[in-house]
Amino acid sequence: MPVTPIRRRWKTLALATSAVLVGLTVPALTASPAGATTTAYDTTYYAPAIGKTGTQLKTALHGIIDDQTKLSYSAVWEALKVTDQDPANANNVKLLYSGISRSKSLNGGDLGDWNREHVWAKSHGDFGTTTGPGTDLHHLRPEDVQVNSIRGNKDFDNGGSSFTNSGGSLTDSNSFEPRDAVKGDVARMILYMAVRYEGDDSWPDLEPNDSVTNGTSPLHGRLSVLKQWNVEDPPDAFEERRNQVIYDRYQHNRNPFIDHPEWVESIW
Secondary structure: OOOOOOOOOOOOOOOOOOEEEOOEEEOOEEEOHHHOEEEOOOOOOOOOOOOOOHHHHHHHHHHHHOOOOOOOHHHHHHHHHHHOEEOOEEEEEEOOOOOOEEEOOOEOOOOOOEEEEEOOOOOOOOOOOOOOHHHOOOOEEEEEHHHHHHHOOOEEOOOOEOOOOOOOOEEOOOEEEOOHHHHHHHHHHHHHHHHHOEOOOOOOEOEEOOOOOOOOOOEEOOHHHHHHHHHHOOOOHHHHHHHHHHHHHHOOOOOHHHHOOOHHHHHO
16 A cells, blocks of 8 residues: 655653643653653552563553453443543544544434544454443544544554545555544554453453454554554643543553553564
8 A cells, every 4th residue: 555654743742840731730751761751650650661671561561551440331431521622622522533623412323423433443352342442441532423434443554545524534445544643642552452451351362463454353453554653643742631531530540652652662
């Protein structure tokens, strides 16, 4: 497939301070050697992972983030109205792929509504919408009903054509490319799922690979493209706030790749 150029987005990190958004404090990120970052959670939450790389890091992070409070699928509706609130309009949520701001009250399954998008397609491992990976807020996002249907269970890759309410997202017969502003968000959500769900409970072992034809296997691609997106679209204030809200109010676990995007390359 043809490669679509990605516009790089850069954000300004507040060094040694915290950004306060909607009454929640986001831990400061400070520069460290070799492109790493240091967060307020490194000496507490992430302590077992600090200094590790590769498989050891992945294992340590799994042991940290698998301790979470689980939501029912119905509870996800109300949670998304908080986690994905539009910073410019408290009555709306921001839709992931389309970038549209839509009223919180328009959640449902009809034309013009928004519904619950599983970024790690729920058929990839066949976990459905039951409590567990099917209700994990770290990869569930609000999206227009039609756009959600167009994405379906496709793997992620560069290339494709535009569609109604795409917001810059593209699709073709076997893959989906999110709009530039959330490419890194998508990558970090997929890789969170691969660390959180390792097959040591009743759920499948989810892993990234470099394919776009994964079907119902517990695999999601393309890893090489997701790694590229993680670098080119670093975490922004919206993504950091969302991570904090999930940690503080709902699941009480974090997406480590939002706090430490450099850990993606360290593991994969």
